Amino acid sequence: MIVRIAACTAVLIAAMITDMAQPASAGIWAWGCMGKLGKERVIFDRNTLIVTDSEKPKVKLQDLASSGSNLETDDGATFNALDGNGGFEKTMRFEKNDERGKKLTLTETASRTTSIRNGHVGKREESTTKFLKTYRYVLDKTPERTIKMQCIEYVLTTCGGPCS
Numbered sequence: 438m439i440v441r442i443a444a445c446t447a448v449l450i451a452a453m454i455t456d457m458a459q460p461a462s463a464g465i466w467a468w469g470c471m472g473k474l475g476k477e478r479v480i481f482d483r484n485t486l487i488v489t490d491s492e493k494p495k496v497k498l499q500d501l502a503s504s505g506s507n508l509e510t511d512d513g514a515t516f517n518a519l520d521g522n523g524g525f526e527k528t529m530r531f532e533k534n535d536e537r538g539k540k541l542t543l544t545e546t547a548s549r550t551t552s553i554r555n556g557h558v559g560k561r562e563e564s565t566t567k568f569l570k571t572y573r574y575v576l577d578k579t580p581e582r583t584i585k586m587q588c589i590e591y592v593l594t595t596c597g598g599p600c601s
Contacts, residue, residue, distance in 0.1 A: 464561075465593040468525060469501030472586030474574060477513075479584060483522070486531045486541065489513025502565060502591035516541050525570075525590065539577055546583070547571040560596040565589065 469482035478491045482501050490513065516531035523529065525545070533539035552567045568588040575581045 464595040465591065466524075467502050468588070468590040469498075470570060470586040470588035471496065471498060471501065472584050474582060474584045479574070479586070481516075481518070481529075481531070481543075483524075484518050486516040486518065487513055488516075488541075498567070498587050498589050502589045525568075525588070541577075542575045543572040543584075544575075545570055546573055558593060562592075562594045564592045 467483065469480070471478065471480040473479070473491055474488070476491055477488050480487050480489075480496055480501075515534040517534055519530040519532055520526070525548075527545050529543045531541045531543075533541070548568055548570045550566060550568055552565075554565045556563045566589070568590075570586050570588050572584050572586060573581050574584045
């Protein structure tokens with residue numbers, strides 16, 4: 438009897454360890470925008486905003502919907518988001534990477550959804566939304582300008598349990 442209980446206990450423990458070892462499927466939330474401001478190109482995602490020559494960097498809108506999207510450039514000015522977890526807020530603030538205190542503010546003045554695609558990846562829900570947004574662009578005390586941007590937001594939910 439004791440041997441049978443020990444064997445059952447061992448099987449249960451092995452099953453629990455195997456179940457706990459299953460990889461977790463985290464959700465993904467990625468978003469960003471790109472647009473031209475005169476001869477410059479402005480691109481941002483949840484972490485970084487870049488103001489660069491209009492021909493660089495070679496980023497596509499869909500690239501900003503990747504959770505691994507890390508904008509980097511050797512040309513132009515790089516700003517860090519002051520609230521990378523805020524999403525598309527009415528006002529977004531960035532601080533220049535190499536000049537503390539130099540701020541850039543984007544204030545949304547108009548937004549229009551251009552497409553929505555909803556679906557599933559296994560048990561997970563997937564959504565891609567594209568927008569045309571207009572922002573008031575203010576870099577420190579320079580005169581404000583208007584920039585029209587193409588934007589994208591991508592969400593892949595967790596599955597809330599084993600995804601298999």
